[in-house]
Amino acid sequence: MPEIPAGFTDPDLAQDPALLRSLLGISDLLVVVLDTEGRIRLFNRACEKVTGFSSAEIVGQSIWTTLIPDDEQPAVQEIATRLQTGEADNQFTNHWLTRDGDRRLIHWRNAALVDKDGKARHLVGTGIDITELDRTSKALAGHQVQLHALFNALPALVAEVDSDYRIRFANQGYRDWFGLDPEAQIGQPLAKVIGERAFATLQPRFAQAMAGEIAVYHGEVPYTLGGKRFIHGTYVPSRNDDGVVDGYYILSVDMTEQHRLREALEEETRRFRTIVDNAIVGVVTIDESGVVQDFNPAAEKIFGYRADELIGRNVAKLLPEALAGSHDDFIRDYIETGKKKIIGRGREVVGRHRDGRPLDLQLAVAEFIDGRRFFVGFIHDISQREQAEREAREHLAELAHLTRVNALNEVTSGLAHEISHPLMAISTLAEAGRMMLDKPEVDVDTILPVFTQIARQGQRAGEIIGQLRAFLRKDQSDQLEAHEPEQLIRNVLALLNHELVSARVKVRLDIDDTPICCVANRVQIEQVVFNLIKNAIDAMRSVDGDRTLKVSCSHSDEDGLCSFVIADSGPGIPEVDMERLFHPFYTTKEQGLGQGLSICRSIIDRHGGSIRAHNHRRGGAVFEFTVPAGPTD
Ligand code: ADP
Numbered sequence: 001m002p003e004i005p006a007g008f009t010d011p012d013l014a015q016d017p018a019l020l021r022s023l024l025g026i027s028d029l030l031v032v033v034l035d036t037e038g039r040i041r042l043f044n045r046a047c048e049k050v051t052g053f054s055s056a057e058i059v060g061q062s063i064w065t066t067l068i069p070d071d072e073q074p075a076v077q078e079i080a081t082r083l084q085t086g087e088a089d090n091q092f093t094n095h096w097l098t099r100d101g102d103r104r105l106i107h108w109r110n111a112a113l114v115d116k117d118g119k120a121r122h123l124v125g126t127g128i129d130i131t132e133l134d135r136t137s138k139a140l141a142g143h144q145v146q147l148h149a150l151f152n153a154l155p156a157l158v159a160e161v162d163s164d165y166r167i168r169f170a171n172q173g174y175r176d177w178f179g180l181d182p183e184a185q186i187g188q189p190l191a192k193v194i195g196e197r198a199f200a201t202l203q204p205r206f207a208q209a210m211a212g213e214i215a216v217y218h219g220e221v222p223y224t225l226g227g228k229r230f231i232h233g234t235y236v237p238s239r240n241d242d243g244v245v246d247g248y249y250i251l252s253v254d255m256t257e258q259h260r261l262r263e264a265l266e267e268e269t270r271r272f273r274t275i276v277d278n279a280i281v282g283v284v285t286i287d288e289s290g291v292v293q294d295f296n297p298a299a300e301k302i303f304g305y306r307a308d309e310l311i312g313r314n315v316a317k318l319l320p321e322a323l324a325g326s327h328d329d330f331i332r333d334y335i336e337t338g339k340k341k342i343i344g345r346g347r348e349v350v351g352r353h354r355d356g357r358p359l360d361l362q363l364a365v366a367e368f369i370d371g372r373r374f375f376v377g378f379i380h381d382i383s384q385r386e387q388a389e390r391e392a393r394e395h396l397a398e399l400a401h402l403t404r405v406n407a408l409n410e411v412t413s414g415l416a417h418e419i420s421h422p423l424m425a426i427s428t429l430a431e432a433g434r435m436m437l438d439k440p441e442v443d444v445d446t447i448l449p450v451f452t453q454i455a456r457q458g459q460r461a462g463e464i465i466g467q468l469r470a471f472l473r474k475d476q477s478d479q480l481e482a483h484e485p486e487q488l489i490r491n492v493l494a495l496l497n498h499e500l501v502s503a504r505v506k507v508r509l510d511i512d513d514t515p516i517c518c519v520a521n522r523v524q525i526e527q528v529v530f531n532l533i534k535n536a537i538d539a540m541r542s543v544d545g546d547r548t549l550k551v552s553c554s555h556s557d558e559d560g561l562c563s564f565v566i567a568d569s570g571p572g573i574p575e576v577d578m579e580r581l582f583h584p585f586y587t588t589k590e591q592g593l594g595q596g597l598s599i600c601r602s603i604i605d606r607h608g609g610s611i612r613a614h615n616h617r618r619g620g621a622v623f624e625f626t627v628p629a630g631p632t633d
Helices: 011-014 017-026 045-051 070-084 131-153 172-178 190-194 196-210 256-280 298-305 327-337 382-438 444-472 485-495 497-502 524-539 596-606
Strands: 030-035 041-043 089-097 104-112 120-129 158-162 167-170 217-220 228-239 247-255 282-287 293-294 347-351 358-370 372-380 481-483 507-513 518-520 548-556 561-567 610-615 621-628
Touching: 011 017, 017 172, 045 089, 045 104, 070 089, 070 104, 070 120, 089 610, 104 131, 131 172, 158 172, 158 282, 172 247, 172 507, 172 524, 196 217, 196 228, 196 247, 228 256, 282 298, 298 347, 298 358, 298 372, 327 497, 358 382, 372 382, 382 444, 382 485, 382 497, 382 524, 382 596, 444 485, 481 485, 485 497, 485 507, 485 518, 485 524, 485 548, 485 561, 497 524, 518 524, 518 621, 524 548, 524 561, 524 596, 524 621, 596 610, 596 621
Parallel strands: 507 548
Antiparallel strands: 030 041, 030 120, 089 104, 104 120, 158 167, 158 247, 217 228, 228 247, 282 293, 282 372, 347 358, 358 372, 481 518, 548 561, 561 621, 610 621
16 A cells, blocks of 8 residues: 555545646746755756756756756755755755846755655755845845834934734834843833833823824923923834834934023013013014004003004004104114114104194114014103102102101290290280389480380290291292202201200301301201101200211312211211111101101202211211202302
């Protein structure tokens, strides 16, 4: 019973020579049989097709002289020898030469046909022509190399990850960034490379890519290495030959610096916007055809228009009708000639409010180029400034008056005494006069001086009341007039006479011999002198020894100023308090308001003078202030 080869169930079929012929004829496999000398014994249809040789012409020829290229002979010989010397089968890839002299790459599976002694009689080879496959895979490999070279050159991080989130490929940038060893990168878990926290942040995008979609992440990622970075990442599914997603590409750009710059720029823009929006000056930006680009809230307030009513319109709306028509010409003229009439310098102009009324404005214009030319106008409403000044002046006058009343409150008893003095004298003198008149003989020579005395005392009381009234007058004008400083000082000394006497203060008045004149508001300067002398008396009450008040006034031609100096022999001013001495509410007195010196400074500022204090080296405080001097003739 003949042996049935494996795979056959039908012994007849296995023995049928037609089967072998048919197989050899239709198979795409190359089948060649050689004898031990290397002569070709069988050469099937597929071999004919690949080489162009017919079986008839090649059978009987040596394979070495016909088909095997010289350079491959030793290697192929070795394979053949191995089969002849006992190897049952082997595989090999080598070239065959065709009739046209081309080379085809064939992958072979070879076996030896042995006789019953186990000796090789024939060698059988079955082969597949892999020339095209080889070419394609070489081309593919070339592409891959090119692609990787491209990836490496990209200023981005590029990697490919498989479906288990393991690195398949990482470009130079990626490797450098994550400190990956070029050899060791393949197969590393992505979570280990980028860190668990970064992995968790990006995981939803990875999953999206694995599901076949292109995913994008734009934001911060907490990497283990390098900390938080702002990235733009794109995750593109990668597919195998069957089109099935088996991983994804990572394309990631580190945008931290750009992001930082952008944020800084946005912050800067926001800050600029805040400054412009909150500026107390109106800011109006126009382009070179006079069309309004920007109109800040202060400008809205000045002109009475809302920004949206003006943006996109011509700026002429903000000008008086007479000028509105010529503004465009004005800009054109500047653009053509480059002659600056207003740019870079401020000047006063007249604008127009929405309700038509003219506005007094201070205008400064700057020019800037941002792609095209723009002009920015900085506008100050002077009418408002004047009003604010008037209000400040009235406020000061009000405050000054209040402090005057307050100051006088403190000296009322003294003043009452001052006035009661002459009144008492008058009544005593009147009584004496009446008694003289009662006498039968009236001596006119003795009685006359009594009346003169009465008149003088009456005058004195009247003067004190007059000064008091003048001092208390509510004066809101800023009117400056020429005054003799000595007179102003004496008026104040009269008001404070009782205080000085009761505090045992000696007064030394030191006025320039030459006539002096100051240009000032009388009530205000008297208030300054009053506050300073009152403070000096208060300060000296705390010293037991000498209490001397020195008041002097001099005139300096050089700077055209009149200088008043009020010095005392009190304890002086602690150095640490020197700085805040003139601040409102600074006081060391139990009943003090801390307004006196602050008002003195406001008054002197308004006069265009200055006031300062220091301690005398022999003790005591010295206050000095100046006001403009006037003509003395
Ligand atoms: P007030 O008199 O209500 O305290 P002022 O503004 O007039 O307000 O003075 C503020 C403070 O300055 C006083 O409380 C006092 O401490 C100090 N001061 C003013 N003048 C003198 C002076 N001549 N000697 C020492 N201290 C003074």
